[in-house]
Amino acid sequence: MTIQRTWPHPDIQADLAALRHQAPLIHCLTNIVASGFTANVLLAIGASPAMVIAKQEAGEFAAMAAGLLINVGTVTSATARAMERAAAAAADAATPWVLDPVAVGALAWRRRIATDLLAHRPTVIRGNGSEILTLAGAEGSGKGVDSTATSTASLSAARALASRTGAVVALSGVIDYVTDGAEVIEVAGGDPMMTRVTGVGCALGAVIAAFLGAGCPPLRAATAASAVFAGAGERAAARARGPGSFAVAFIDELSLIGSEPDGN
Numbered sequence: 001m002t003i004q005r006t007w008p009h010p011d012i013q014a015d016l017a018a019l020r021h022q023a024p025l026i027h028c029l030t031n032i033v034a035s036g037f038t039a040n041v042l043l044a045i046g047a048s049p050a051m052v053i054a055k056q057e058a059g060e061f062a063a064m065a066a067g068l069l070i071n072v073g074t075v076t077s078a079t080a081r082a083m084e085r086a087a088a089a090a091a092d093a094a095t096p097w098v099l100d101p102v103a104v105g106a107l108a109w110r111r112r113i114a115t116d117l118l119a120h121r122p123t124v125i126r127g128n129g130s131e132i133l134t135l136a137g138a139e140g141s142g143k144g145v146d147s148t149a150t151s152t153a154s155l156s157a158a159r160a161l162a163s164r165t166g167a168v169v170a171l172s173g174v175i176d177y178v179t180d181g182a183e184v185i186e187v188a189g190g191d192p193m194m195t196r197v198t199g200v201g202c203a204l205g206a207v208i209a210a211f212l213g214a215g216c217p218p219l220r221a222a223t224a225a226s227a228v229f230a231g232a233g234e235r236a237a238a239r240a241r242g243p244g245s246f247a248v249a250f251i252d253e254l255s256l257i258g259s260e261p262d263g264n
Contacts, residue, residue: 003185004186005187005223006189006227006231007189007227007257007264011220012228015214015221015224018214019045019210022066025064025065025066026042026049026050027062028042028068029070029079030070030100030202030206031075031102033074033199033202034073034198035051037197037202038202040251041206041251041254044252044255045228047213049206054082055085058082059086062095063090066095067095067098067212068086068095068096069206070117071100071102072100072101072103072104072113073102075113084117090120096209096213096218097120098205099124099167100125103131106130118135118165123167124218125162125168125169125170126170128172130154136157136160150174152177154173160181163181168180168222170225172201172226176226178219178223185223187227188230190229190233191234194229194237194246200229200233204229207225208226211225231257232250232253235249235257
């Protein structure tokens with residue numbers, strides 16, 4: 001069964017209010033291109049970001065954080081070790097965590113790293129069609145970080161990956177899908193401008209971790225994050241003149257969404 005969710009929705013509004021009340025501490029091992037933008041997005045949504053990447057600290061910090069994001073976008077030998085330690089510590093401490101397997105369809109080394117991280121049982125896997133196809137064992141080469149497969153065409157692979165790993169899979173595209181292997185939630189909305197700013201997709205993984213850190217069940221957390229992003233993206237695009245002003249407007253809209261007098 002496929003369920004549709006968009007912003008605003010009472011459950012998503014309640015989950016966002018809970019996140020802002022709790023201000024969960026989110027540990028981000030993310031790519032250098034998106035690090036600052038991701039931190040600002042987390043602050044705008046109401047969470048508290050921490051970009052701890054040293055292998056000597058990553059495991060210790062992951063165990064004390066409310067949620068963890070591991071994004072392999074600009075992975076190096078050193079950060080790969082930090083990611084492994086953080087994922088292992090999160091699994092041991094029952095810290096919910098998100099795996100973002102950036103460009104695994106295009107490059108073999110990062111594909112091995114992401115596949116090894118699956119052993120630590122991520123709570124949510126977030127990726128585009130090509131990335132999810134690759135992790136599911138199908139062909140999904142991709143074009144760098146861009147997907148050559150639509151989210152709709154990759155949905156069967158997402159469901160199979162969720163069933164095999166026990167993770168919720170958040171599949172990004174023109175239409176976002178969130179699935180635990182059985183249930184499928186479709187999240188429409190957003191704006192094409194969101195693909196013209198570096199780091200928007202990467203920041204989505206962090207916001208999923210924030211909803212997890214606020215206590216949302218995985219399927220609901222990934223759905224809420226996707227819907228809030230889509231809603232803020234539409235609002236930001238309506239007043240932006242181009243990608244630069246969109247990036248600023250998007251962070252503004254994330255900070256405002258849900259706080260208006262009508263709750264929208």
